[in-house]
Amino acid sequence: MTSRLEPFSFARRIPSTPSIGSSTVTKPDHIHLSFGFAAPHLFPIEQLSASAADAVTQHGRKALQYSGAPGPGKILQWIQERSLVHGIRADLNQILVTYGSTQGIDLATRILVDPGDHVWVESPSFFSALQSFRAAEAVVTSFPIDEDGVRVDLIENALVEAKRDGRPIPKLLYTMPTYHNPGGVTLSIERRKRLVQLAEAYNFFILEDDAYSELNFTGNQYPPLYTLFPERVIYLNTFSKIIGPGLRLGWVIADQQVIQKVRLLNLGGSIGVFTQEILAQLIDNFAFQNHVDALSAHYRKQRDVMAEALREHFGEHVSFHLPEGGFYIWLRFADHVNTSEWVQDAASRGVSFVEGKSFFADPEGYHYARLCFSYVSEEQIVRGVKLLADSYFSYIGREAVRSS
Ligand SMILES: Cc1ncc(COP(=O)(O)O)c(C=O)c1O
Structure with a gap:
């Protein structure tokens, strides 16, 4: 049906591009090295479930009400x-x-x-x-x-x-x-x-x-x-x-x-008063330092596995700084490599990453890529980096043919 309406001009102050970082691939065995997500198995699920119950039963009448500026x-x-x-x-x-x-x-x-x-x-x-x-x-x-x-x-x-x-x-x-x-x-x-x-x-x-x-x-x-x-x-x-x-x-x-x-x-x-109340219940009896120590130890291991796999599969073709913390390894390829040109190929092989250009205010950064080691398992990191290397070497092979 053709619309009778004229196009509407929405406000200018809307971001022109959608938020990046979550790929649309939904295949169950796809390896998301693009997602900057936390490791789900380390969420404190049991404690949160008890906290949520307390937030409703003991504090629900307040926590479900509007709250003034500071919140709980x-x-x-x-x-x-x-x-x-x-x-x-x-x-x-x-x-x-x-x-x-x-x-x-x-x-x-x-x-x-x-x-x-x-x-x-x-x-x-x-x-x-x-x-x-x-x-x-x-x-x-x-x-x-x-x-x-x-x-x-x-x-x-x-x-x-x-x-x-x-x-x-x-x-x-x-x-x-x-x-x-x-x-x-x-x-x-x-x-x-x-x-x-x-x-x-x-x-x-x-x-x-x-x-x-x-x-x-x-x-x-x-x-x-x-x-x-x-x-x-x-x-x-x-x-x-x-x-x-x-x-x-x-x-x-x-x-x-x-x-x-x-x-x-x-x-x-106040923002998310009810969620704040759940969190308030959680942190009351939570060994927070132990929790972040466990997260850090886990993510550090993941980082090491990824760094090792990168060295093994990419050798001299990539350089990166070994992060002292956080979620990411930032890959730098040779200047002529454009990661946007093989991001789709990599996805079709079963691995996603975020192309470098997404992180720059100006059109640049094409020879970078961001990998995230926090969300996936060690086994997926190893397999994902291997698939990434397959995609990359196939790309530079095609590049070599193109420029010869
Ligand atoms: C630097 C940085 N700031 C903020 C955020 C988002 O944090 P939040 O979930 O609290 O909005 C992220 C998430 O990836 C991030 O990398």
Whole structure:
């Protein structure tokens, strides 16, 4: 039937591309090295089931009601205490629970960025953050990362030049200093110190996305940027990687003035009050440190299996940084390799990965690919990397024929 309606013009501020990261392949034996998902067998299912029952039977009348701004106090207190372990001191009114840290990114963007304002990011960066900045109609500029995290020297040069030439300074700089997604790298302590000095000298906000910091494979500790400059760092974290992403609970820690602004955007009152209550019941009797230690040990093993398989099947054809934590290995191929050209072939062989270009604000990054080692089993990692190598070598074989 042909429509009688004229095309409708939806608002400009809708991301132009759908969120990436979940492939549409549903075949049961498909190996999803693309999914940045937590290991489902490590969800604390039994404890959550008891907690959910308590949340309904003992606290249901309150937990199912609208809740004012702060939500259940237990979660805020837990966040406050756990943050101290990482050196973060915050009053309860500096903490806000969000619908995952992705919402934290979006809320921070909305309170700071008007159309045309400048946002600086790392290249590569987290795709949902890039979408949020684009939807805000920000002018996005990116700075490369190396083994020690984002190139703060290049950020400094750009700031010096912008000031000298009367060009705009960013309102916001978005960074994942610890166990970067997708880069897997961690910002060195020297660069952390320099970056916050720059934020102070040039008066911009840093949005620190710390989603993976609990998944620490080495024991090395890095101070969150927030601890170095609480006035101008908005700190984000999440329960997604440490309990389960389906909870959709994360948090923001920031200066009170920032939190007050963010609250103004939270039109429906506190986020996920009932889910917060379930979580509050869980963490009451939960050996959290043991839990994250077990997660870290598991993911570290998975990382090692993947690194080994990559060395075995790709040899010199690929390079990568061995991450100290988190979920990802970021593959770099020779400059002429375009991972977008064989991502479909790999999928048809039964393995998916995320092509490099998805993580860049500008059209670049074609010779990179992100693999995730957290969601699949060791056996799937080995098999998946082998299938990936089959696809890659078939691609470069075709390339060689094409260019001969
Ligand atoms: C850097 C980063 N930030 C945020 C998120 C999303 O977290 P949440 O589930 O809390 O929205 C992810 C998930 O992949 C991530 O990699």
